[in-house]
Amino acid sequence: MIDPWSSAIIDYEKLTKQFGIKPFGNLKEEINNPHHLMQRNIIFGQRDYGRILKSMREGSDFAVVSGMMPSGKMHIGHKMIVDQLIWYQKKGADIYIPIADMEAYSARGIDFEASRELAIYEYITNYIALGLDLEKENVNVYLQSENRNLGDLAYILSKKVNFNEMRAIYGFSGSTNIAHMYAPLIQVADILLPQTEECGGPKPTVVPVGPDQDPHIRLTRDIAERFKGKFNFMSPSSTYHRFMTGLTGDKMSSSKPKSAIFLSDSPKEVEKKVKSAKSGGRESLEEQRKLGGVPEDCTVFELLVYHLEPSEKKLEELRESCKNGSIMCGECKKNAASMMKNFFEEFSHKREEAKEKAQKILDREPK
Ligand code: SF4
Structure with a gap:
């Protein structure tokens, strides 16, 4: 069982076998200008990605859904998701960004006002500063608690799910509070919302996630099938990316400041x-x-692979120089640190500029 609220998953191979996630592998060859996270096998798995490929090839409608739970500071590992959204935006996708304030309340005890503030001044600000255009007509950013269509959909969908199933998937027990038990149903509705009539009807939808989120994907796909007759949903597709290792060598986590580079850190830090x-x-x-x-x-090499070095050739050269002992860590770290510093010098300006825009994003009526 994977617990999406606390898992640290490392054995990707076992996971793909156990839960039937298919390798992303050769699919990247069918993509015009694949994302570097695909190119470098950081995105390693998928479910039903073929229908997304088809939409991109044919230029037909498709959506990407990526929620954010406003529970702390964003770190550089989270940037991976935004990078993927930017790539999908360029490919013409409708973008849905649910802000999981209901989940933050039920699973972490964060009140709604705090979630809203955090969403605006941390998450939305960073998303804009990283280059995602949230003002486009086909972008839908909303707070779960403020989206009436979402709430109605979650309620309708929950009719065909029972406690035994939720317990088997998430390990809920008799002492789990009902809000926490209901939160995954809201997420299921987040993923299926783009296919409702209000949002233009059934369409391929992809959810890029870390493998710890797979329980939500499996539940959503099952529920989509159960409601095929009523909504004609297509089973959502998903991709799975590897997590970044923390700078200390274990998991990168917002709760361990030394393990992470936060997007709000200064260039010097x-x-x-x-x-x-x-x-x-x-x-x-x-x-x-x-x-x-x-x-x-x-x-350090991981930072270059995930974020800093755009050239495949230079990465390979560094890998070689490292392995044959012709470059030492001191010099290598100095180069990477300077690349990171340069990125943050520009990014911290962009963050300041993005704040004003970020305040207005949630004023738009959610779909
Ligand atoms: Fe990492 Fe050192 Fe090799 Fe650079 S030289 S990639 S810092 S092990």
Whole structure:
């Protein structure tokens, strides 16, 4: 069982086998200009992605749904999701961004007003500053608690789900509060909302997630089938990406400040964090020259792969230089830290500019 509120999943292969997630693998060859996260196998799995490929190829309607739970500061691992949304926006997708304030309330005890503030000044601000155009007509950003269509849909869908099923999927017990039990149904409705009549009817929909969110995807796909007669839903598609390792070598988490680079960090802070991140280097310089480093076990290399180095060629050259011991961690970290600092110098300006726009996004009527 995967618990979407607390899982740290590392064995991706076992997971794909156990839950029937298909490899993303060769699909990237069918995509015109695939995202670098696809190119670099960070997006490793999918369900029913073929129908998304078809929509992109034919230029027909499709949607992407990616929720945000406003529960803390955004870190660089979260940037991956926004990068994917930007890519899908360029491919013509309708973008749906539910803000999970109901889930934040039921699972984390965060009140609605705090969620709204956090959503605007942290999440929406960062999304805009990273380059996602939230003002476009086909972008729908909403608070779960304020979207009436969503609430109605969740209620209708919950008629065909019972407690035993929720317990089997999420491990709920007799002491789980009802709001927490109901929260996944709201998420199911988030994913199916783009296919309702108000949002233009049935269409392929993709949800890019980390594998810890797969229970929601499986439940949604099952429920979509159960309501096929009423809504003619298409089963939603999904993609799965690997999590970023924290700078300390374990999971990157907002609750462990040393493990993460936060999008609100200053350029100086990020430079320092990269320089002191855990690397795949050896005990001594002599040993490293002789044996080479281990880029697969290096959080600095990971930062380059996920975010900093756009060139495949340069990445490969660095991997080689690392493995054959011709570059040392000191020099390598200095380069990566300077790239990160440059990114944040520009990004912190963009964040300031984005705040004003961010305040208006939730004023629009949700669909
Ligand atoms: Fe990591 Fe660079 Fe050191 Fe290799 S040389 S282990 S990539 S920091």
